[in-house]
Amino acid sequence: MIAAIFAACLVGLAGIALYLWQQRSKEKERPQMPKEWPLLPRLLINSKERRIWVWLAKVMYDQQIMIKLPVTRFTIPAQREEAEHWYNMLNRVYCTFTICGLDGRVIGCVDVPGAAGLSMSNQTLKYGLLSQCGIPYWVVEPDNLPHMSQIRTAFLGDGALRANEQDRMDSRLKGVADDLHAAVSRQRTNKSTTAHEHHGFEPTSPPPEGPLTEGWEQNSFMAPLDSRGAELRQD
Structure with a gap:
C-alpha cells in the first residue's frame, strides 16, 4: 500500500516537473523585444506611384487620399461570426490609393500596376x-491618365464638377501633366547618366517589398469601433 502511494507521488511529481519544463520551454521560444531594431526607414511609395499620387491630389483636391490601406480597414463582414474567416482571406489585400471624404467614408480606390503589372485575378477580386x-x-x-471629369464623376457622381470649375481644373491638370512629363524625363536622364558612369550597367532596383504583417489582434474588421459602426453601414 505504501509502495503504491509512493509510486503515485513520484508520478505526480514527474508530471509537475514535466509541466514546469514545458512552460519554461515556451517562454524561451517567445520572441524577445530587441534593444536595437534591425530595421531602416523606406519610402512608402515608389516613383511611379508618386506621380499618380500628385495627380490624384490635384484631381481629388476636396477629398483625402490614403496610401496602401487594407480593404479590411473600411469593410465589415455581413455575418459577425464569419469575421475571422474573411479577415484571414483579405487582410493582405489593399489598393495603392484609397480616396475618402472628410467624414471618413471611402468613395473610390485606385491601383497603380507595378513593374510586373497587375494580374487579372487581383483586379477581378478587388473589382x-x-x-x-x-x-x-x-x-x-x-x-494613360483618365480625364479628371471621368474619375471625379465616377467617384463623386454627376454633380461632382461644376461648370465654372472646368476651365480652372483643366488649367491645373495641364500643369500637373507637365510636371509629370518633366519628372519622367529627369528620371530617364538620371538612369542614362548613371548607367554610362557604371560602364553600361543599369543601377540596381530597390529591394522588393516584404510581406505584410499578419494584422492586428484587435482591429475594426473583427470588432468594429462603436463610434463609427452604425454610421458607415448601409442596408
Whole structure:
C-alpha cells in the first residue's frame, strides 16, 4: 500500500516537473523585444506611384487620399461570426490609393500596376469586392491618365464638377501633366547618366517589398469601433 502511494507521488511529481519544463520551454521560444531594431526607414511609395499620387491630389483636391490601406480597414463582414474567416482571406489585400471624404467614408480606390503589372485575378477580386460595397475601383497608369471629369464623376457622381470649375481644373491638370512629363524625363536622364558612369550597367532596383504583417489582434474588421459602426453601414 505504501509502495503504491509512493509510486503515485513520484508520478505526480514527474508530471509537475514535466509541466514546469514545458512552460519554461515556451517562454524561451517567445520572441524577445530587441534593444536595437534591425530595421531602416523606406519610402512608402515608389516613383511611379508618386506621380499618380500628385495627380490624384490635384484631381481629388476636396477629398483625402490614403496610401496602401487594407480593404479590411473600411469593410465589415455581413455575418459577425464569419469575421475571422474573411479577415484571414483579405487582410493582405489593399489598393495603392484609397480616396475618402472628410467624414471618413471611402468613395473610390485606385491601383497603380507595378513593374510586373497587375494580374487579372487581383483586379477581378478587388473589382468584385469593392463594387458590391458601392466603391468604384480604377487601375491607372501614369502614361494613360483618365480625364479628371471621368474619375471625379465616377467617384463623386454627376454633380461632382461644376461648370465654372472646368476651365480652372483643366488649367491645373495641364500643369500637373507637365510636371509629370518633366519628372519622367529627369528620371530617364538620371538612369542614362548613371548607367554610362557604371560602364553600361543599369543601377540596381530597390529591394522588393516584404510581406505584410499578419494584422492586428484587435482591429475594426473583427470588432468594429462603436463610434463609427452604425454610421458607415448601409442596408
